Amino acid sequence: MPDLLHLSAVTPTHLPHAAPTTLTLSPGECLALTGPNGAGKSSLLRIATGRERPATGEALFDGSPVHEDDPAARARIATVMDAPAFYPDLTVREHLMFVALAHALGDEAPGTVERILEEHHLTAQADALPSTLSSGQGQQLLLASAFTRPHDLLVLDEPEQRLDAAARDELAGRLDAHKKHGTAILMATHDHALAAAVADRVLEVGGV
Numbered sequence: 001m002p003d004l005l006h007l008s009a010v011t012p013t014h015l016p017h018a019a020p021t022t023l024t025l026s027p028g029e030c031l032a033l034t035g036p037n038g039a040g041k042s043s044l045l046r047i048a049t050g051r052e053r054p055a056t057g058e059a060l061f062d063g064s065p066v067h068e069d070d071p072a073a074r075a076r077i078a079t080v081m082d083a084p085a086f087y088p089d090l091t092v093r094e095h096l097m098f099v100a101l102a103h104a105l106g107d108e109a110p111g112t113v114e115r116i117l118e119e120h121h122l123t124a125q126a127d128a129l130p131s132t133l134s135s136g137q138g139q140q141l142l143l144a145s146a147f148t149r150p151h152d153l154l155v156l157d158e159p160e161q162r163l164d165a166a167a168r169d170e171l172a173g174r175l176d177a178h179k180k181h182g183t184a185i186l187m188a189t190h191d192h193a194l195a196a197a198v199a200d201r202v203l204e205v206g207g208v
């Protein structure tokens with residue numbers, strides 16, 4: 001299987017003296033990044049999505065340098081990263097509909113959104129504003145947004161955060177199912193059980 005993602009000897013800007021990281025990811029494969037706080041996991045994820053340019057090396061998505069503004073990459077890479085970025089005036093359902101329509105789901109959008117609301121236990125909150133959600137529900141909405149849209153690569157920064165034990169188990173099952181449909185997953189995590197359940201390989205990211 002050809003590489004979908006290839007980071008070649010990259011060093012994050014904020015960690016110029018760190019050992020360069022090389023990694024590859026094929027369709028249907030999950031690579032988990034583990035390591036202590038500040039090791040550079042999130043920085044590598046930002047490089048992988050083109051949000052951050054590396055100090056050294058390069059990031060290739062499907063053979064081309066990845067840039068956040070490249071429409072081809074934007075259409076194929078779904079992310080769950082950093083702080084939530086919800087539209088404050090859209091309800092939970094409207095937010096997911098916006099994501100679905102922006103990614104051209106068309107007639108499939110309403111059905112997809114209702115299914116994903118249910119899978120993420122957000123049906124009862126569908127008409128609420130994101131600001132009224134609990135922190136775990138907010139994390140579910142972030143995940144739901146990523147799963148609503150088509151993607152070939154999922155880039156997840158600690159997707160388990162704020163989720164209870166049952167929701168973490170469901171997340172592991174959902175990620176496994178997406179892998180089986182060919183999604184490549186790059187995930188930073190502190191949850192070793194999640195990494196063991198989903199990842200084909202684990203890369204320990206070192207500090208400076």
Ligand SMILES: Nc1ncnc2c1ncn2[C@@H]1O[C@H](COP(=O)(O)OP(=O)(O)OP(=O)(O)O)[C@@H](O)[C@H]1O
Binds near residue numbers: 038039
């Ligand atoms: N915008 C920034 N400006 C300056 N330094 C930054 C910035 N973002 C990250 N860093 C630094 O880069 C280093 C790596 O941070 P990063 O968030 O990639 O680590 P991490 O492994 O994801 O940590 P955690 O497990 O705590 O999420 C840290 O020392 C951090 O302080």
